[in-house]
Amino acid sequence: MSMLDIQNVSVALGDTDVLGGISMHVSEGEFVSILGPSGAGKSTIFKLLTGALQLDSGAITCNGRPLAQNTQGFAFMPQHDALMPWSRVLDNLTLGLEVQGMPRKDARARVFPLLPDFGLAGFERHYPAQLSGGMRQRAALLRTIVQARPVQLLDEPFGALDALTRTQMQKWFEDRWQAARWTTLLVTHDVREAVALSDRIYVLSRRPARVIAEVTVPTPRPRLGQPITADAHALEAHLLDILLNQTGDDL
Amino acid sequence: MQHPLPRRPGRGLARGIPAVLSVVSAFLIWEVYVRLSGISPLMLPAPSRVLDQMVLNRVILWENTIPTLHATLAGFSLSLTVAFVLSIVLDFMPRVRRALFPIFVVSQTLPLVAIAPLVVLWFGFDLTPKVLLVALVTFFPMLVALVDGYASTDPEIEGLLRSMGASRSVVFRRARLPSAMPYFFAGLRISITYAVVAAIFAEYVGARAGLGIVILNAKNSFRPDLVLAAVVISSALTLVLFAITALLQRAVLRWRDFGDGR
Ligand SMILES: Nc1ncnc2c1ncn2[C@@H]1O[C@H](COP(=O)(O)OP(=O)(O)OP(=O)(O)O)[C@@H](O)[C@H]1O
């Protein structure tokens, strides 16, 4: 059964049709990516899932239940890290657990053992502004993961990083993911990232967004940190071609 | 690797030196001018004479500083409390905000010269009218600072909190209120400088004691040196209050010492 099922969902914001009938699904333990041009409506899909927006038509179910009854389904990492500058790293990390009613002490006890793995040990008393870009991103990821929700929604988690840091973070994330197998829905612009991390990839058209392609990535893991395989390379070229030539009107 | 903690540039004493120098030289020029020109102290007393008068009249000055300080702090506390409570109400009820905000703007356009005598007429010569006038003058900057501060909250942080299941009031406490703090302190610093002036003006219009009364009496008996002595004290009062808010701000906004977050 699908962990997450999005069926023929449409959304208009003001006079703009943003999502034009989108269907996608994510199974338990699966890593699914959404690729699409800028402004296609990728973040809008996450807004629907996190309850920031209401859908106009279609249906979303999480574990077979309608979305409205399942507000505990998703852990969300926004497109920019959204770390609270006035809170120390530790307080940022426990935010989700505390908001859900866990006492601060227990929340900290949950976070502490995870710090080394996320490269944040020794930085828990710092403020976000004292962290490097990569560390901020790892903090935002940890804040998401530690909530232990069934599905992780990651909106361009590595998009704001420089190329070198991004590559390092992707490799680091692949290792973490392989160990934990979080059910994940990832939004990205980056074809290589999608092919490297995903089990399946949806490609969106320009606004109003529709799914114009769905591909499965057969390459065995781990995929990063070694030469790219021929089939992964072919898949990247295929996806790039779709994005450049078939997403709709010109750039 | 650990990043060095960047401090705001020039926090040290060295930064204050030019300001001190310019103030001191202004007084020096004033002193020298009065001595060389032989101008009557009834027209323009020298700084040294003002200082002498402050020492001579220290008891009277001190006794009249207390009521002014009292009115300032009471009025300021009142406006702070009301502004804070009201800002929360307005943040939770945008309709009410749109309905009431014009009234607050109008309250700011009322000239103090006209309002002060009326308030004294209605509430007498005691503490009440002074407290009310200080509150009236300082209320609006505080309210606007808070309301603008709430609105400055990063929508992405709000979206994140919502995704975690936070209620409107949790979003307020965890995101909107902390986001408003820099604005709050900016408003606080502006208001506190108005507060002392408003208290003195209210006394000037009608009171039994206070720096405003000292100034009024000194003016009526042609004693510019005493007027200036009271002015010096009122400035010092404002500066002290200003310094206290600055210290408070440093304590509350400690996170800003490390950069602005992005
Ligand atoms: N409140 C709004 N009213 C009208 N249109 C909006 C509103 N918010 C967003 N949009 C439009 O919806 C579209 C989708 O926005 P969204 O943020 O989902 O895009 P995205 O695919 O995440 O883009 P990016 O890759 O740049 O992050 C954009 O073209 C945007 O202009």
Ligand SMILES: [Mg+2]
């Ligand atoms: Mg986006």
